[in-house]
Amino acid sequence: MEATGSGEKGLHARVLESLGPAITAGDHPPGTVLRTDELAERFNVSRTVIREAVRVLESMHLVASRRRVGVTVRPAEEWNVYDPRVIGWRLAGRDRSRQLRSLTVLRSAVEPVAAGLAARHATPAQCAELTEHAMGMVATSRGQQLDAYLVHDVAFHRVVLTASGNEMFARLWEVVAAVLTGRTHHHVMFTDPDPAAVTLHVQVAEAIRTGDAARAEALTREITAGAMAELDVLAP
Amino acid sequence: MEATGSGEKGLHARVLESLGPAITAGDHPPGTVLRTDELAERFNVSRTVIREAVRVLESMHLVASRRRVGVTVRPAEEWNVYDPRVIGWRLAGRDRSRQLRSLTVLRSAVEPVAAGLAARHATPAQCAELTEHAMGMVATSRGQQLDAYLVHDVAFHRVVLTASGNEMFARLWEVVAAVLTGRTHHHVMFTDPDPAAVTLHVQVAEAIRTGDAARAEALTREITAGAMAELDVLAP
DNA sequence: GGGTCTTGAATACGTCGTACTTCATGGGTT
DNA sequence: AACCCATGAAGTACGACGTATTCAAGACCC
Numbered sequence: 001m002e003a004t005g006s007g008e009k010g011l012h013a014r015v016l017e018s019l020g021p022a023i024t025a026g027d028h029p030p031g032t033v034l035r036t037d038e039l040a041e042r043f044n045v046s047r048t049v050i051r052e053a054v055r056v057l058e059s060m061h062l063v064a065s066r067r068r069v070g071v072t073v074r075p076a077e078e079w080n081v082y083d084p085r086v087i088g089w090r091l092a093g094r095d096r097s098r099q100l101r102s103l104t105v106l107r108s109a110v111e112p113v114a115a116g117l118a119a120r121h122a123t124p125a126q127c128a129e130l131t132e133h134a135m136g137m138v139a140t141s142r143g144q145q146l147d148a149y150l151v152h153d154v155a156f157h158r159v160v161l162t163a164s165g166n167e168m169f170a171r172l173w174e175v176v177a178a179v180l181t182g183r184t185h186h187h188v189m190f191t192d193p194d195p196a197a198v199t200l201h202v203q204v205a206e207a208i209r210t211g212d213a214a215r216a217e218a219l220t221r222e223i224t225a226g227a228m229a230e231l232d233v234l235a236p
Numbered sequence: 237m238e239a240t241g242s243g244e245k246g247l248h249a250r251v252l253e254s255l256g257p258a259i260t261a262g263d264h265p266p267g268t269v270l271r272t273d274e275l276a277e278r279f280n281v282s283r284t285v286i287r288e289a290v291r292v293l294e295s296m297h298l299v300a301s302r303r304r305v306g307v308t309v310r311p312a313e314e315w316n317v318y319d320p321r322v323i324g325w326r327l328a329g330r331d332r333s334r335q336l337r338s339l340t341v342l343r344s345a346v347e348p349v350a351a352g353l354a355a356r357h358a359t360p361a362q363c364a365e366l367t368e369h370a371m372g373m374v375a376t377s378r379g380q381q382l383d384a385y386l387v388h389d390v391a392f393h394r395v396v397l398t399a400s401g402n403e404m405f406a407r408l409w410e411v412v413a414a415v416l417t418g419r420t421h422h423h424v425m426f427t428d429p430d431p432a433a434v435t436l437h438v439q440v441a442e443a444i445r446t447g448d449a450a451r452a453e454a455l456t457r458e459i460t461a462g463a464m465a466e467l468d469v470l471a472p
Numbered sequence: 473g474g475g476t477c478t479t480g481a482a483t484a485c486g487t488c489g490t491a492c493t494t495c496a497t498g499g500g501t502t
Numbered sequence: 503a504a505c506c507c508a509t510g511a512a513g514t515a516c517g518a519c520g521t522a523t524t525c526a527a528g529a530c531c532c
Contacts (some may be wrong), residue, residue: 010486012291036512046488048284051512055248055288059319067512068496082318082405085295106404109349113341163378168342171317272483281516287486303485304523429506478529487520494513501506 010046014219015053016085018043023062023073025093033070034063036086060086084174091182095229100186101178104231108224110172111157116217118163119208126163127209130156134205141198149193150184156201160220184226187234197226247281251289254279259298259309260322261329270299270305281379294325320410327418333467336422339415340467344460346408347393352453354399355444362399363445364391370441377434385418392437396456399444419466433462 019039022028027153036054054071057063060080065071080086084151090099122130136152159182200223207216246347252286255275258264272290276283293299301307316322317338326335358366372388394409436459438445443452 012486018526034238048287048487048489052288052291055291058296059292059321065512066493068510070511075405077406080319083295083316102402102404105349105353105402106346108340108345109405113345117341156354165316166338167313168338170313170346208477246515273484283485284514284516301485302523303521306482306484474532476531478527478531481525481528483522483524485520485522486520490516492513492515494511496511497511498509499507502504 001169003014011043011049011071012052012056015039015043015045015049016056018208019057020060020062020085021089021093024059024079030075032073034072035116039071062086062228079112087175087178088116091178096182097186100182101231102192104224104227106172107176107179108221108228109162111176111224112217112221114161114164114166114169114206115204115220116213117169118160118166119130119211119213119216121162121165122184122208126159127205129159130163130205130208131202133159134202137193137198137201141193141195143192146184146193153193153201154180156205160204179227183230194226194230197223200226232235247279247285248288248292251275251279251281252292254294255289255381256298256321257298257329259293260315260325261401262371263363264309266309266311270309271306272300274306278281290454297368298325300321300337318411320414323347323411327414332418333422336415336418337467339387339411340463341459342408343412344464346405346455347412347460348397348398348453350397350405351440351444352449354396355447355452357401357448358444362395363441365395366399366441366444367438369395370438373429373434373437377429377431379428382420382429388414389429389437392441396440396444415463419463430462430466431461436462 028034036047036050039050039054043050045114054063054065056165057071058065060083061074061078063082064073081090087099087103090096093099118126133152133156137149137156140149140152157176161173161176162169162170200219204216204219204223207213207219264270272283272286275286275290279286290299290301293307296319297310297314297317299307299309317326323335323339326332329335341343354362369388369392373392374383376385376388392412393412397409397412398406401404436455440452440455440459443449443455
């Protein structure tokens with residue numbers, strides 16, 4: 001029985017969950033060379049395991065492996081910042097607020113357009129799901145139920161992005177989820193959500209249901225603008 | 237020995253460049269199981285090499301490796317569609333026009349916002365680069381110089397995305413480049429670029445230089461709208 | 473008899489250790 | 503300065519064993 005607590009995945013996954021965050025956090029500055037033998041000893045695993053982990057890191061453009069040199073850490077500008085794992089690691093790391101801001105800007109660009117498309121393509125089932133979660137947000141918007149509120153909030157945006165019918169938008173729901181949970185856990189947990197935001201969500205659901213694309217887009221733009229304003233208040 | 241011609245990278249990279257496109261093209265439908273030993277024999281490489289390639293494929297969520305069952309191809313909805321390599325493979329595959337459309341929609345959401353931000357954050361050097369490429373587009377917009385035009389077009393959008401100051405936007409320049417090159421190579425190569433689009437680029441460069449964010453955003457929105465309309469005309 | 477549970481063998485991935493190959497790099501030679 | 507060679511670390515290969523997961527045969531209960 002392993003008391004590692006790091007889950008029961010393979011060894012390479014454990015190495016990855018250790019090296020990835022370390023690199024994205026800046027523990028190994030760009031240009032640092034990591035030798036596979038050295039890593040194998042440090043993690044008490046075979047070189048094979050290290051190599052597989054390094055391959056994944058390499059596919060994220062976090063490192064570059066070159067003969068006779070070693071595994072060198074690449075500069076942050078080259079990282080695959082859209083990889084969900086990289087996003088997670090950076091969000092857990094040092095400059096999470098900077099990362100949160102970048103992602104919120106991305107949201108503010110994408111979500112309004114996605115909502116507009118959703119108004120044109122959403123199925124009745126998706127519309128029902130949308131109003132359901134909007135009502136769930138209303139029901140949990142008062143009285144320290146932030147966790148329950150968050151669930152509905154995330155689900156709402158996930159449905160919107162999915163209903164847009166664009167796969168690139170749909171795959172961003174994980175990013176939005178990360179931003180929303182990060183936002184919630186970063187706030188002091190004693191303030192209820194902004195009532196105006198709750199109302200906006202209800203109205204977005206309605207606009208999408210009635211096929212009013214322009215209205216859905218404009219309302220979502222208000223939501224994301226609110227999210228950005230919120231960041232400006234709580235930003236370090 | 238090897239007359240593969242597939243470049244001088246490592247063996248795992250060669251396996252990847254063969255398996256990746258095959259999967260994204262749908263040659264191995266979701267649910268297909270690939271055994272490592274079988275792959276090792278098919279590619280005449282050791283299981284180690286196959287395992288490293290599979291790790292990368294797994295990190296792209298193209299496949300899932302489970303004990304006692306094998307490497308199973310995952311459904312397309314779970315693929316990491318933001319991975320540049322996945323984008324490239326899909327763009328080279330069967331439904332490239334569908335992919336092109338998805339990416340163009342993404343562009344139309346992101347680029348206008350990025351241009352607006354660029355108007356606020358662009359450095360003088362970036363402004364110079366911008367006007368330089370805009371003029372380059374003008375110079376190459378007539379007389380079958382599509383390749384030269386494309387270089388300036390790609391560079392223009394790369395600078396805009398970079399100048400936005402948002403790393404998530406900046407990293408999308410590869411995607412835009414893929415879309416633009418795909419668009420050009422997909423068209424009949426005998427039609428010069430739309431003069432209106434060229435003018436718009438010049439005006440965007442000017443708007444960013446003068447710090448007129450709203451104008452830069454609106455003009456870029458016109459550019460992306462034009463790109464979408466262009467797709468509707470040439471779509472199969 | 474039909475259905476559920478237990479048990480055990482088969483199997484394909486996971487990990488390991490070792491030996492060998494391949495070249496970028498750096499230094500020494502001409 | 504041009505060239506060549508020794509070096510070192512990643513790349514590849516192979517064989518062995520570990521381990522979880524599946525599937526089916528058989529025991530057991532209803």
